[in-house]
Amino acid sequence: MTDSLASLTDQLLHAARKAGADAADAIAVAGTSLNIDVRSGVLEQAERSEGTDIGLRVLIGQRQACVSASDTRAQTIAEMAARAVAMAREAPQDPSVGLADPGQIARNWDLAALELADPADEPAPAALQDDARRAEAAALSCKDVTQVQAASAGYSRNHVHLAASNGFSGGYSRTSRDISCVAISGKAGGMERDYAAESRVFQADLPDAAIVGQLAAERAVARAGARRPRTGHYPVLFDERIASSLIGHLLSAINGVAIARGASWLRNAMGEPVLPDGLSLIEDPHRPRATGSRPFDAEGLPTMRRAIINNGVLTGWTLDLATARRLGLSSTANAARGTSSPPTPSAGNVTLTPGQYSRNDLVTQMGTGLLVTSLIGSTINSNTGDYSRGTSGFWVENGQIRHPVNECTLAGNLRDMLRGLIPANDARPHLSRRVPSLLIEGLTLAGE
Incomplete structure (x- = not known):
């Protein structure tokens, strides 16, 4: 994925130069997210989104302009660059704008040491649904909890690549796995609500869903009265x-x-x-x-x-x-x-x-x-x-x-x-x- 994003940023920079920009930088972001909501033990909502967004900043002297799109066709990229250059020519001068000097940019980095992305496979929707269901069940098992407003589990993976006409080019991926639960205690006129939520970069680090639900319940009950x-x-x-x-x-x-x-x-x-x-x-x-x-x-x-x-x-x-x-x-x-x-x-x-x-x-x-x-x-x-x-x-x-x-x-x-x-x-x-x-x-x- 990062290779294809690098190609997109290269295309954006090439289009900017062709359109007349003095300098430019480009960013491409591709992401996938999946979220499952459960109510009363059954699936209430499932959402999945995937997409790629691109952005281009062009500089003409001390003027700049930014444009973005979610369409990565070559024609769109060319139109983006032309529009950005036209906008920059009309923008006010700002002596603070400008790219980094080539001697300032990052040259070497160790992505593996940062552990930004979990190498494990994307979780199946059924696994997320089970997490949300178990969080809800744990909250409802507390006798003083009258209802669970929301129980959710989600996953996301995003890739980003940045490139500039000063010679910089680099990218990385990032993942997130989360569970949340909102519990309500008491009855009409005396209802109290509280939550618990956990999120981790690596799925293996995430606490058990039942612990999240239990904590939400304990917090909601403690607020009663x-x-x-x-x-x-x-x-x-x-x-x-x-x-x-x-x-x-x-x-x-x-x-x-x-x-x-x-x-x-x-x-x-x-x-x-x-x-x-x-x-x-x-x-x-x-x-x-x-x-x-x-x-x-x-x-x-x-x-x-x-x-x-x-x-x-x-x-x-x-x-x-x-x-x-x-x-x-x-x-x-x-x-x-x-x-x-x-x-x-x-x-x-x-x-x-x-x-x-x-x-x-x-x-x-x-x-x-x-x-x-x-x-x-x-x-x-x-x-x-x-x-x-x-x-x-x-x-x-x-x-x-x-x-x-x-x-x-x-x-x-x-x-x-x-x-x-x-x-x-x-x-x-x-x-x-x-x-x-x-x-x-x-x-x-x-x-x-």
């Missing part, structure tokens, strides 16, 4: 399931696009402490069997391990070539792109330094406060870092979980929140973002 907490100022423990959202806000704030626009609450924080002393945030694009791993970025630059935050101090932004040029810096090889748009910076695998305590230790340590297991909506001021989100979870009193809570809102400032957080040691090792539960001392809680 939820009520609003007292309004006040309390310590808040973000459960591992949602703690990575806080690091996600940080990553958005140091994204080169936000920094170049001056629209970030961390725009002046380079070289300053943003996490507690001793904590680091490490990006590693070469972790085996991780969904954020890749040998090169979307501009053909070799990816590398880097400390985004070292011992609490912010060391740099997340940059592609264009944002790096705007800021007078060098790319961090974080370009990502689809077939219809130019590259933009995006962080991949990140790991936050774990703490020495378990989540239960932090529950005990917090005394009286809130354990958050679900976040609803989002109001984040990108310029100030002011934070406000609807939430639900469990009320903690005297270091013990007392009862579930819902219909409440958390508020604070991300700069203060991140600077004072305390990490647990429960990050799941297979995730692209390995972030443990996080305790934050003192957020405003609006309840009753």
Whole structure:
């Protein structure tokens, strides 16, 4: 498959040169996905999709344009190139656009070491249906679960190839296998819902479907009888399931696009402490069997391990070539792109330094406060870092979980929140973002 995609990118580059482009890059993506949904033990829906998409970016001087298609015929490719060149000639000049210099591009990489794609055969639909059925059955076996809203199993395999007129050409494949279940406890007027989901690159690493269903049931039952907490100022423990959202806000704030626009609450924080002393945030694009791993970025630059935050101090932004040029810096090889748009910076695998305590230790340590297991909506001021989100979870009193809570809102400032957080040691090792539960001392809680 990668050979045929390489041929498509070559055709796109040839057509771009013939149409009058000064430079160009091309991407071709082919994918297969299969998803099975089960309800009441029988097949409810089966979906399978296959397709190939192609994208072309052309540059004329300091002007660029992007076009894409799902038709790979030679005539379509020629028309794409002509259209892209015509668009580029009308585009505004941008001194930041341009391909990587030939000396910058990746030359050698070890795909086998990254283990991005499972060599096992695609699972049969019957095997996926059995996984979904067993997850549902496990959830329904819990006496306090009244129904299962959804039980699903899926598989996908994608191939991507990127080539550019600067001499870069490379591609790789990626697989994913997943199971999910959503369980509901209680009856009308007092129903609560929760979920469990697992996804792995290699099918052999996936937990048993019954475990997923059982966990969804336990979480839904634990939420029964939820009520609003007292309004006040309390310590808040973000459960591992949602703690990575806080690091996600940080990553958005140091994204080169936000920094170049001056629209970030961390725009002046380079070289300053943003996490507690001793904590680091490490990006590693070469972790085996991780969904954020890749040998090169979307501009053909070799990816590398880097400390985004070292011992609490912010060391740099997340940059592609264009944002790096705007800021007078060098790319961090974080370009990502689809077939219809130019590259933009995006962080991949990140790991936050774990703490020495378990989540239960932090529950005990917090005394009286809130354990958050679900976040609803989002109001984040990108310029100030002011934070406000609807939430639900469990009320903690005297270091013990007392009862579930819902219909409440958390508020604070991300700069203060991140600077004072305390990490647990429960990050799941297979995730692209390995972030443990996080305790934050003192957020405003609006309840009753």
